[in-house]
Amino acid sequence: MGRFLASLALALAVAAPATAAPPDLSKMGAAELSAFLRSFPKGGELHNHLGGGIPAEDLLAWAVEDGLCVDAVELAIRPTCAGENLRPAADYQGNEALRSALIDSLTTRAPGFRGRSGHDQFFTAFGRRGMSPLRAGDGLAETLEGLARQNTFYAELMFTPQFVASRAVGARVGWKGDPAATKAALSAAGLEGLVPAARADADRVLNRAREVMKCDTQQARPGCQVTVRFLFQAMREGPPEQTMAQLQLGVATIAADNRFVGLQLVAPEDSFDATRYYDTHMRIVAELTDQGRRTPVALHAGEVTLKLVTPKSQSHRVRDAVFVAGARRIGHGVALPQETDADATAAEMARRGVLVEVQILSNQVILEVDPADHPYAWLRKKGVPVALSTDDSGITRTELSGDYVAAVRNGATYADLRTAARNAIAFSFLPGEGLWLDPNGYRRPVAACAGQVGAAEPKGACAAFVAGSEKAREQWRHERLLREFEARF
Numbered sequence: 001m002g003r004f005l006a007s008l009a010l011a012l013a014v015a016a017p018a019t020a021a022p023p024d025l026s027k028m029g030a031a032e033l034s035a036f037l038r039s040f041p042k043g044g045e046l047h048n049h050l051g052g053g054i055p056a057e058d059l060l061a062w063a064v065e066d067g068l069c070v071d072a073v074e075l076a077i078r079p080t081c082a083g084e085n086l087r088p089a090a091d092y093q094g095n096e097a098l099r100s101a102l103i104d105s106l107t108t109r110a111p112g113f114r115g116r117s118g119h120d121q122f123f124t125a126f127g128r129r130g131m132s133p134l135r136a137g138d139g140l141a142e143t144l145e146g147l148a149r150q151n152t153f154y155a156e157l158m159f160t161p162q163f164v165a166s167r168a169v170g171a172r173v174g175w176k177g178d179p180a181a182t183k184a185a186l187s188a189a190g191l192e193g194l195v196p197a198a199r200a201d202a203d204r205v206l207n208r209a210r211e212v213m214k215c216d217t218q219q220a221r222p223g224c225q226v227t228v229r230f231l232f233q234a235m236r237e238g239p240p241e242q243t244m245a246q247l248q249l250g251v252a253t254i255a256a257d258n259r260f261v262g263l264q265l266v267a268p269e270d271s272f273d274a275t276r277y278y279d280t281h282m283r284i285v286a287e288l289t290d291q292g293r294r295t296p297v298a299l300h301a302g303e304v305t306l307k308l309v310t311p312k313s314q315s316h317r318v319r320d321a322v323f324v325a326g327a328r329r330i331g332h333g334v335a336l337p338q339e340t341d342a343d344a345t346a347a348e349m350a351r352r353g354v355l356v357e358v359q360i361l362s363n364q365v366i367l368e369v370d371p372a373d374h375p376y377a378w379l380r381k382k383g384v385p386v387a388l389s390t391d392d393s394g395i396t397r398t399e400l401s402g403d404y405v406a407a408v409r410n411g412a413t414y415a416d417l418r419t420a421a422r423n424a425i426a427f428s429f430l431p432g433e434g435l436w437l438d439p440n441g442y443r444r445p446v447a448a449c450a451g452q453v454g455a456a457e458p459k460g461a462c463a464a465f466v467a468g469s470e471k472a473r474e475q476w477r478h479e480r481l482l483r484e485f486e487a488r489f
Protein backbone atom coordinates (compact mmCIF):
# COMPACT_ATOMS: atom_id res chain seq x y z
CA MET A 1 0.00 0.00 0.00
CA GLY A 2 2.77 2.35 0.98
CA ARG A 3 4.53 1.62 -2.26
CA PHE A 4 1.28 2.17 -4.19
CA LEU A 5 0.77 5.56 -2.57
CA ALA A 6 4.37 6.48 -3.21
CA SER A 7 4.10 5.62 -6.89
CA LEU A 8 0.75 7.44 -7.11
CA ALA A 9 2.33 10.51 -5.55
CA LEU A 10 5.19 10.26 -8.01
CA ALA A 11 2.77 9.98 -10.94
CA LEU A 12 0.85 13.03 -9.73
CA ALA A 13 4.07 14.96 -9.24
CA VAL A 14 5.04 14.22 -12.84
CA ALA A 15 1.66 15.04 -14.36
CA ALA A 16 0.69 18.03 -12.22
CA PRO A 17 1.30 21.51 -13.64
CA ALA A 18 4.15 23.53 -12.16
CA THR A 19 2.88 25.48 -9.19
CA ALA A 20 5.88 27.69 -8.34
CA ALA A 21 5.64 31.29 -9.49
CA PRO A 22 7.48 31.89 -12.77
CA PRO A 23 10.69 33.90 -12.36
CA ASP A 24 10.65 37.63 -13.01
CA LEU A 25 13.23 37.91 -15.77
CA SER A 26 13.22 41.72 -15.68
CA LYS A 27 14.81 41.54 -12.23
CA MET A 28 17.66 39.29 -13.31
CA GLY A 29 21.10 40.72 -13.99
CA ALA A 30 22.87 39.97 -17.26
CA ALA A 31 24.82 36.98 -15.96
CA GLU A 32 21.85 35.36 -14.23
CA LEU A 33 19.63 35.88 -17.26
CA SER A 34 22.25 34.49 -19.61
CA ALA A 35 22.77 31.30 -17.60
CA PHE A 36 19.03 30.86 -17.08
CA LEU A 37 18.09 31.21 -20.75
CA ARG A 38 20.95 29.08 -21.97
CA SER A 39 19.51 26.03 -20.23
CA PHE A 40 15.89 27.00 -20.86
CA PRO A 41 14.52 24.59 -23.54
CA LYS A 42 13.89 26.75 -26.60
CA GLY A 43 11.87 24.28 -28.64
CA GLY A 44 13.34 24.79 -32.06
CA GLU A 45 15.16 27.01 -34.51
CA LEU A 46 12.90 27.91 -37.45
CA HIS A 47 15.00 30.55 -39.19
CA ASN A 48 18.63 29.60 -39.67
CA HIS A 49 20.61 29.86 -42.91
CA LEU A 50 22.88 26.85 -42.98
CA GLY A 51 25.59 28.83 -44.81
CA GLY A 52 25.55 31.77 -42.38
CA GLY A 53 25.50 29.76 -39.18
CA ILE A 54 29.13 28.65 -39.15
CA PRO A 55 31.71 30.47 -36.98
CA ALA A 56 34.66 31.99 -38.87
CA GLU A 57 37.12 29.87 -36.89
CA ASP A 58 35.61 26.68 -38.34
CA LEU A 59 35.67 28.06 -41.88
CA LEU A 60 39.36 28.91 -41.44
CA ALA A 61 40.15 25.46 -40.00
CA TRP A 62 38.43 23.75 -42.93
CA ALA A 63 40.25 26.04 -45.38
CA VAL A 64 43.56 24.93 -43.86
CA GLU A 65 42.57 21.24 -44.00
CA ASP A 66 41.38 21.59 -47.59
CA GLY A 67 44.50 23.50 -48.70
CA LEU A 68 42.63 26.70 -49.63
CA CYS A 69 44.00 30.23 -49.77
CA VAL A 70 43.06 33.67 -48.47
CA ASP A 71 42.89 36.82 -50.60
CA ALA A 72 45.15 39.10 -48.58
CA VAL A 73 43.55 42.28 -49.96
CA GLU A 74 39.88 41.32 -49.72
CA LEU A 75 40.44 39.18 -46.58
CA ALA A 76 38.37 36.42 -48.18
CA ILE A 77 38.74 32.62 -48.28
CA ARG A 78 39.14 31.45 -51.89
CA PRO A 79 38.82 27.94 -53.35
CA THR A 80 42.08 28.28 -55.29
CA CYS A 81 45.66 29.40 -54.65
CA ALA A 82 46.27 30.46 -58.25
CA GLY A 83 46.14 34.24 -58.61
CA GLU A 84 47.40 37.48 -57.15
CA ASN A 85 47.41 38.31 -53.44
CA LEU A 86 46.57 34.74 -52.43
CA ARG A 87 48.29 33.26 -49.38
CA PRO A 88 47.81 29.81 -47.84
CA ALA A 89 45.01 29.75 -45.26
CA ALA A 90 47.50 28.19 -42.84
CA ASP A 91 49.37 31.54 -42.73
CA TYR A 92 46.23 33.11 -41.25
CA GLN A 93 45.62 30.42 -38.69
CA GLY A 94 49.18 30.68 -37.36
CA ASN A 95 49.42 34.46 -37.07
CA GLU A 96 47.19 36.16 -34.48
CA ALA A 97 47.03 39.54 -36.23
CA LEU A 98 46.14 37.99 -39.60
CA ARG A 99 43.68 35.57 -38.00
CA SER A 100 41.93 38.35 -36.14
CA ALA A 101 41.66 40.51 -39.27
CA LEU A 102 40.19 37.59 -41.22
CA ILE A 103 37.60 36.91 -38.50
CA ASP A 104 36.67 40.62 -38.59
CA SER A 105 36.16 40.29 -42.35
CA LEU A 106 34.00 37.14 -42.16
CA THR A 107 31.70 38.44 -39.40
CA THR A 108 30.01 41.61 -38.15
CA ARG A 109 31.96 41.69 -34.88
CA ALA A 110 33.94 44.83 -35.79
CA PRO A 111 31.42 47.66 -36.35
CA GLY A 112 32.36 49.92 -39.24
CA PHE A 113 34.87 47.41 -40.61
CA ARG A 114 36.36 48.99 -43.77
CA GLY A 115 33.73 51.72 -43.55
CA ARG A 116 30.85 49.34 -44.30
CA SER A 117 27.43 49.57 -42.68
CA GLY A 118 26.23 46.54 -40.70
CA HIS A 119 23.96 45.68 -43.63
CA ASP A 120 26.78 45.80 -46.19
CA GLN A 121 29.31 44.01 -44.01
CA PHE A 122 26.76 41.27 -43.32
CA PHE A 123 25.64 40.62 -46.88
CA THR A 124 29.10 40.92 -48.46
CA ALA A 125 30.52 38.51 -45.84
CA PHE A 126 28.86 35.54 -47.59
CA GLY A 127 31.13 36.07 -50.59
CA ARG A 128 34.25 36.10 -48.41
CA ARG A 129 33.47 33.08 -46.22
CA GLY A 130 34.44 30.48 -48.86
CA MET A 131 31.77 28.06 -47.61
CA SER A 132 32.32 25.01 -49.83
CA PRO A 133 29.27 22.83 -50.55
CA LEU A 134 31.56 19.93 -49.64
CA ARG A 135 31.65 21.25 -46.07
CA ALA A 136 27.88 21.74 -45.70
CA GLY A 137 27.59 18.55 -43.61
CA ASP A 138 30.36 19.76 -41.30
CA GLY A 139 28.44 23.02 -40.98
CA LEU A 140 25.21 21.21 -40.21
CA ALA A 141 26.94 19.22 -37.46
CA GLU A 142 28.24 22.44 -35.91
CA THR A 143 24.74 23.96 -35.94
CA LEU A 144 23.11 20.89 -34.39
CA GLU A 145 25.75 20.62 -31.69
CA GLY A 146 25.16 24.28 -30.85
CA LEU A 147 21.42 23.75 -30.47
CA ALA A 148 21.89 20.64 -28.30
CA ARG A 149 24.25 22.62 -26.03
CA GLN A 150 21.35 25.04 -25.53
CA ASN A 151 18.79 22.34 -24.69
CA THR A 152 17.02 22.72 -28.05
CA PHE A 153 16.29 19.75 -30.31
CA TYR A 154 14.38 20.75 -33.44
CA ALA A 155 15.88 22.58 -36.42
CA GLU A 156 14.28 23.70 -39.66
CA LEU A 157 17.26 24.87 -41.69
CA MET A 158 17.42 26.72 -45.00
CA PHE A 159 19.27 24.77 -47.65
CA THR A 160 19.78 25.21 -51.42
CA PRO A 161 20.01 21.96 -53.42
CA GLN A 162 20.80 22.00 -57.15
CA PHE A 163 21.27 25.76 -57.33
CA VAL A 164 23.20 25.92 -60.62
CA ALA A 165 21.28 23.14 -62.39
CA SER A 166 17.80 24.46 -61.54
CA ARG A 167 18.61 28.06 -62.46
CA ALA A 168 20.14 26.85 -65.74
CA VAL A 169 16.77 25.31 -66.66
CA GLY A 170 15.13 28.65 -65.82
CA ALA A 171 17.64 30.52 -67.99
CA ARG A 172 17.05 28.14 -70.90
CA VAL A 173 13.25 28.38 -70.68
CA GLY A 174 12.89 32.13 -70.04
CA TRP A 175 9.83 34.02 -68.78
CA LYS A 176 6.61 33.10 -70.55
CA GLY A 177 4.57 36.13 -69.58
CA ASP A 178 2.96 34.81 -66.38
CA PRO A 179 3.68 32.26 -63.62
CA ALA A 180 1.29 29.57 -64.93
CA ALA A 181 2.76 29.53 -68.45
CA THR A 182 6.33 29.62 -67.11
CA LYS A 183 5.55 26.74 -64.74
CA ALA A 184 4.33 24.59 -67.64
CA ALA A 185 7.39 25.46 -69.72
CA LEU A 186 9.78 24.63 -66.86
CA SER A 187 8.13 21.24 -66.40
CA ALA A 188 8.24 20.58 -70.15
CA ALA A 189 11.98 21.33 -70.03
CA GLY A 190 12.44 18.56 -67.46
CA LEU A 191 12.95 20.64 -64.30
CA GLU A 192 11.36 18.04 -62.03
CA GLY A 193 13.93 15.52 -63.29
CA LEU A 194 16.36 17.20 -60.86
CA VAL A 195 14.46 15.93 -57.79
CA PRO A 196 16.67 12.82 -57.29
CA ALA A 197 19.78 15.01 -57.40
CA ALA A 198 18.24 17.43 -54.86
CA ARG A 199 17.48 14.49 -52.56
CA ALA A 200 21.03 13.22 -53.00
CA ASP A 201 22.31 16.65 -51.89
CA ALA A 202 20.35 16.21 -48.65
CA ASP A 203 21.67 12.66 -48.22
CA ARG A 204 25.26 13.89 -48.54
CA VAL A 205 24.82 16.71 -46.04
CA LEU A 206 22.97 14.62 -43.46
CA ASN A 207 25.31 11.64 -43.79
CA ARG A 208 28.37 13.83 -43.37
CA ALA A 209 26.85 15.57 -40.33
CA ARG A 210 26.09 12.22 -38.71
CA GLU A 211 29.62 11.04 -39.46
CA VAL A 212 31.13 14.17 -37.87
CA MET A 213 28.89 13.77 -34.78
CA LYS A 214 29.67 10.02 -34.57
CA CYS A 215 25.94 9.22 -34.53
CA ASP A 216 25.08 5.51 -34.11
CA THR A 217 28.32 4.89 -32.17
CA GLN A 218 29.19 4.81 -28.47
CA GLN A 219 30.68 8.30 -28.83
CA ALA A 220 27.54 9.84 -30.39
CA ARG A 221 27.50 13.60 -29.81
CA PRO A 222 24.41 15.36 -28.32
CA GLY A 223 23.73 16.97 -31.72
CA CYS A 224 22.60 13.55 -32.98
CA GLN A 225 19.48 14.04 -30.86
CA VAL A 226 18.38 17.12 -32.82
CA THR A 227 15.64 16.46 -35.39
CA VAL A 228 16.48 18.17 -38.70
CA ARG A 229 14.19 19.26 -41.51
CA PHE A 230 15.03 21.46 -44.50
CA LEU A 231 13.38 24.51 -46.01
CA PHE A 232 14.15 24.54 -49.73
CA GLN A 233 15.42 28.06 -50.30
CA ALA A 234 15.51 30.00 -53.57
CA MET A 235 17.36 33.24 -54.28
CA ARG A 236 15.31 36.34 -55.04
CA GLU A 237 18.02 37.66 -57.39
CA GLY A 238 18.38 37.44 -61.15
CA PRO A 239 15.58 36.97 -63.70
CA PRO A 240 12.32 35.74 -62.14
CA GLU A 241 12.26 32.55 -64.22
CA GLN A 242 15.47 31.45 -62.50
CA THR A 243 14.06 32.12 -59.03
CA MET A 244 10.91 30.30 -60.14
CA ALA A 245 12.88 27.27 -61.35
CA GLN A 246 14.42 26.92 -57.89
CA LEU A 247 11.04 27.27 -56.18
CA GLN A 248 9.37 24.83 -58.54
CA LEU A 249 12.10 22.26 -57.92
CA GLY A 250 11.53 22.91 -54.22
CA VAL A 251 7.82 22.12 -54.47
CA ALA A 252 8.56 18.86 -56.29
CA THR A 253 11.29 17.89 -53.82
CA ILE A 254 9.07 18.59 -50.81
CA ALA A 255 6.38 16.36 -52.34
CA ALA A 256 8.89 13.54 -52.84
CA ASP A 257 10.96 13.70 -49.65
CA ASN A 258 9.64 14.34 -46.12
CA ARG A 259 13.00 15.73 -44.95
CA PHE A 260 12.05 18.84 -46.95
CA VAL A 261 9.08 20.58 -45.34
CA GLY A 262 8.68 24.03 -46.89
CA LEU A 263 9.91 26.85 -49.14
CA GLN A 264 11.84 30.04 -48.41
CA LEU A 265 13.03 33.02 -50.50
CA VAL A 266 16.37 34.57 -49.55
CA ALA A 267 18.91 37.31 -50.44
CA PRO A 268 18.87 40.98 -49.35
CA GLU A 269 15.22 41.99 -49.57
CA ASP A 270 16.22 45.55 -50.48
CA SER A 271 18.35 44.62 -53.52
CA PHE A 272 17.41 45.86 -56.99
CA ASP A 273 16.03 42.52 -58.21
CA ALA A 274 14.35 41.57 -54.91
CA THR A 275 12.59 44.94 -54.95
CA ARG A 276 11.60 45.18 -58.60
CA TYR A 277 10.41 41.57 -58.77
CA TYR A 278 8.80 41.47 -55.31
CA ASP A 279 5.25 41.36 -56.68
CA THR A 280 6.20 38.80 -59.35
CA HIS A 281 7.85 36.58 -56.74
CA MET A 282 4.67 36.65 -54.63
CA ARG A 283 2.57 35.62 -57.64
CA ILE A 284 5.04 32.83 -58.49
CA VAL A 285 4.82 31.42 -54.95
CA ALA A 286 1.02 31.63 -55.05
CA GLU A 287 0.90 29.76 -58.36
CA LEU A 288 3.33 27.02 -57.33
CA THR A 289 1.86 26.34 -53.89
CA ASP A 290 -1.82 27.19 -54.39
CA GLN A 291 -1.28 30.05 -51.89
CA GLY A 292 0.44 27.80 -49.41
CA ARG A 293 -2.31 25.18 -49.42
CA ARG A 294 -0.30 22.58 -51.36
CA THR A 295 3.14 23.37 -49.95
CA PRO A 296 4.04 25.18 -46.70
CA VAL A 297 5.73 28.53 -47.30
CA ALA A 298 7.84 30.75 -45.05
CA LEU A 299 8.99 34.05 -46.56
CA HIS A 300 11.43 36.75 -45.56
CA ALA A 301 9.27 39.87 -45.65
CA GLY A 302 9.65 43.27 -44.05
CA GLU A 303 13.39 42.85 -43.40
CA VAL A 304 13.80 46.44 -44.54
CA THR A 305 13.80 50.02 -43.26
CA LEU A 306 13.48 53.37 -44.98
CA LYS A 307 17.27 53.55 -45.10
CA LEU A 308 17.14 50.62 -47.52
CA VAL A 309 13.96 50.97 -49.61
CA THR A 310 11.41 53.63 -50.54
CA PRO A 311 8.26 54.18 -48.45
CA LYS A 312 6.13 52.87 -51.31
CA SER A 313 8.18 49.70 -51.64
CA GLN A 314 8.10 49.12 -47.90
CA SER A 315 4.35 49.68 -47.63
CA HIS A 316 3.02 46.23 -48.63
CA ARG A 317 5.68 43.52 -48.22
CA VAL A 318 4.35 41.46 -45.32
CA ARG A 319 0.79 42.04 -46.45
CA ASP A 320 1.53 40.61 -49.92
CA ALA A 321 3.54 37.70 -48.51
CA VAL A 322 0.46 36.74 -46.46
CA PHE A 323 -2.43 37.69 -48.74
CA VAL A 324 -0.92 37.05 -52.20
CA ALA A 325 1.70 34.33 -51.69
CA GLY A 326 -0.05 32.57 -48.79
CA ALA A 327 2.95 32.48 -46.44
CA ARG A 328 2.27 30.62 -43.19
CA ARG A 329 5.33 32.17 -41.59
CA ILE A 330 7.04 35.53 -42.04
CA GLY A 331 10.78 35.93 -41.54
CA HIS A 332 11.55 39.22 -39.71
CA GLY A 333 8.45 41.36 -40.35
CA VAL A 334 10.32 44.30 -38.82
CA ALA A 335 8.74 46.84 -41.16
CA LEU A 336 5.17 45.57 -40.75
CA PRO A 337 4.16 48.41 -38.38
CA GLN A 338 5.15 50.88 -41.14
CA GLU A 339 3.01 49.16 -43.81
CA THR A 340 -0.35 50.42 -45.05
CA ASP A 341 -3.18 48.90 -42.96
CA ALA A 342 -0.64 47.26 -40.63
CA ASP A 343 -3.21 46.73 -37.87
CA ALA A 344 -5.55 44.90 -40.25
CA THR A 345 -2.73 42.72 -41.59
CA ALA A 346 -1.62 41.85 -38.06
CA ALA A 347 -5.22 41.03 -37.09
CA GLU A 348 -5.54 38.69 -40.05
CA MET A 349 -2.19 37.05 -39.22
CA ALA A 350 -3.45 36.47 -35.69
CA ARG A 351 -6.70 35.02 -37.04
CA ARG A 352 -4.98 32.69 -39.54
CA GLY A 353 -2.12 31.82 -37.21
CA VAL A 354 0.64 33.24 -39.42
CA LEU A 355 3.77 33.26 -37.28
CA VAL A 356 6.59 35.81 -37.37
CA GLU A 357 10.13 34.43 -36.99
CA VAL A 358 11.67 37.20 -34.90
CA GLN A 359 15.46 37.79 -35.06
CA ILE A 360 16.22 40.64 -32.70
CA LEU A 361 20.03 40.43 -32.80
CA SER A 362 20.25 40.03 -36.57
CA ASN A 363 17.95 43.04 -36.96
CA GLN A 364 20.14 45.04 -34.59
CA VAL A 365 23.20 44.46 -36.77
CA ILE A 366 21.72 44.53 -40.28
CA LEU A 367 18.80 46.96 -39.90
CA GLU A 368 20.15 48.99 -36.96
CA VAL A 369 16.94 48.38 -34.99
CA ASP A 370 17.56 48.76 -31.26
CA PRO A 371 16.29 45.65 -29.40
CA ALA A 372 14.16 47.91 -27.19
CA ASP A 373 12.38 49.24 -30.32
CA HIS A 374 11.84 45.89 -32.03
CA PRO A 375 8.18 45.17 -32.94
CA TYR A 376 8.24 41.81 -31.09
CA ALA A 377 6.22 43.34 -28.24
CA TRP A 378 3.70 44.91 -30.65
CA LEU A 379 3.24 41.60 -32.50
CA ARG A 380 2.44 39.82 -29.23
CA LYS A 381 0.01 42.57 -28.28
CA LYS A 382 -1.76 42.08 -31.62
CA GLY A 383 -2.04 38.33 -30.98
CA VAL A 384 0.35 37.42 -33.81
CA PRO A 385 2.25 34.20 -32.97
CA VAL A 386 6.01 34.73 -32.69
CA ALA A 387 9.07 32.52 -32.38
CA LEU A 388 12.68 33.55 -31.77
CA SER A 389 15.55 32.52 -34.03
CA THR A 390 19.10 33.48 -34.98
CA ASP A 391 19.16 34.02 -38.77
CA ASP A 392 22.96 33.78 -39.40
CA SER A 393 24.63 33.27 -36.06
CA GLY A 394 28.05 32.52 -37.56
CA ILE A 395 28.24 35.99 -39.09
CA THR A 396 26.61 37.90 -36.23
CA ARG A 397 28.52 35.79 -33.66
CA THR A 398 25.43 35.12 -31.58
CA GLU A 399 23.55 32.10 -30.19
CA LEU A 400 19.84 31.36 -29.90
CA SER A 401 20.05 31.98 -26.14
CA GLY A 402 21.23 35.51 -26.91
CA ASP A 403 18.09 36.20 -28.90
CA TYR A 404 16.06 35.08 -25.89
CA VAL A 405 18.04 37.48 -23.68
CA ALA A 406 17.40 40.28 -26.19
CA ALA A 407 13.69 39.44 -26.10
CA VAL A 408 13.69 40.14 -22.36
CA ARG A 409 15.32 43.51 -23.07
CA ASN A 410 12.35 44.07 -25.41
CA GLY A 411 9.92 43.44 -22.54
CA ALA A 412 9.20 39.71 -22.84
CA THR A 413 8.24 37.84 -19.68
CA TYR A 414 8.98 34.22 -18.84
CA ALA A 415 5.49 33.29 -20.04
CA ASP A 416 6.17 35.02 -23.38
CA LEU A 417 9.41 33.07 -23.83
CA ARG A 418 7.70 29.82 -22.95
CA THR A 419 5.13 30.55 -25.65
CA ALA A 420 7.85 31.49 -28.16
CA ALA A 421 9.64 28.19 -27.53
CA ARG A 422 6.43 26.18 -27.88
CA ASN A 423 5.58 28.12 -31.05
CA ALA A 424 8.89 27.02 -32.56
CA ILE A 425 7.48 23.51 -32.80
CA ALA A 426 3.73 24.13 -33.07
CA PHE A 427 4.28 26.42 -36.09
CA SER A 428 7.00 24.26 -37.63
CA PHE A 429 6.15 22.58 -40.91
CA LEU A 430 6.38 19.12 -39.39
CA PRO A 431 3.42 16.98 -40.49
CA GLY A 432 0.87 15.54 -38.11
CA GLU A 433 -1.61 16.82 -35.58
CA GLY A 434 -0.17 18.95 -32.80
CA LEU A 435 -0.25 18.14 -29.10
CA TRP A 436 -2.13 21.38 -28.43
CA LEU A 437 -5.62 22.38 -29.57
CA ASP A 438 -4.77 26.05 -29.04
CA PRO A 439 -1.31 26.84 -30.50
CA ASN A 440 0.02 30.19 -29.19
CA GLY A 441 -2.26 29.73 -26.14
CA TYR A 442 -1.21 26.32 -24.75
CA ARG A 443 -3.99 25.78 -22.27
CA ARG A 444 -5.71 22.85 -23.97
CA PRO A 445 -3.87 19.66 -24.96
CA VAL A 446 -5.60 17.16 -27.24
CA ALA A 447 -8.09 15.01 -25.34
CA ALA A 448 -5.99 11.84 -25.65
CA CYS A 449 -3.11 13.51 -23.76
CA ALA A 450 -5.04 15.53 -21.17
CA GLY A 451 -3.27 15.33 -17.80
CA GLN A 452 -0.16 13.72 -19.31
CA VAL A 453 1.72 16.61 -20.94
CA GLY A 454 5.16 16.97 -19.33
CA ALA A 455 5.41 13.34 -18.20
CA ALA A 456 8.37 11.20 -19.23
CA GLU A 457 6.42 8.85 -21.50
CA PRO A 458 2.92 9.08 -23.01
CA LYS A 459 0.50 6.35 -22.00
CA GLY A 460 -2.54 4.67 -23.57
CA ALA A 461 -4.31 6.63 -26.30
CA CYS A 462 -1.79 9.45 -25.89
CA ALA A 463 1.09 7.10 -26.71
CA ALA A 464 -0.65 6.14 -29.95
CA PHE A 465 -1.36 9.79 -30.74
CA VAL A 466 2.24 10.88 -30.17
CA ALA A 467 3.63 7.94 -32.13
CA GLY A 468 1.40 8.85 -35.07
CA SER A 469 2.47 12.49 -35.43
CA GLU A 470 5.95 13.86 -36.12
CA LYS A 471 4.93 17.22 -34.69
CA ALA A 472 3.42 15.76 -31.52
CA ARG A 473 6.59 13.69 -30.97
CA GLU A 474 8.74 16.83 -30.92
CA GLN A 475 6.20 18.64 -28.74
CA TRP A 476 6.16 15.75 -26.29
CA ARG A 477 9.94 15.87 -25.95
CA HIS A 478 9.89 19.65 -25.49
CA GLU A 479 7.22 19.49 -22.77
CA ARG A 480 9.26 16.89 -20.90
CA LEU A 481 12.33 19.14 -21.04
CA LEU A 482 10.25 22.13 -19.99
CA ARG A 483 8.86 20.23 -17.01
CA GLU A 484 12.38 19.22 -15.96
CA PHE A 485 13.57 22.82 -16.32
CA GLU A 486 10.66 24.29 -14.37
CA ALA A 487 11.12 21.75 -11.57
CA ARG A 488 14.16 23.83 -10.59
CA PHE A 489 12.10 26.79 -9.43
Ligand SMILES: [Zn+2]
Nearest residue numbers: 049300331391
Ligand atom coordinates in the same frame (compact mmCIF):
# COMPACT_ATOMS: atom_id res chain seq x y z
ZN1 LIG B 1 17.05 35.16 -42.87
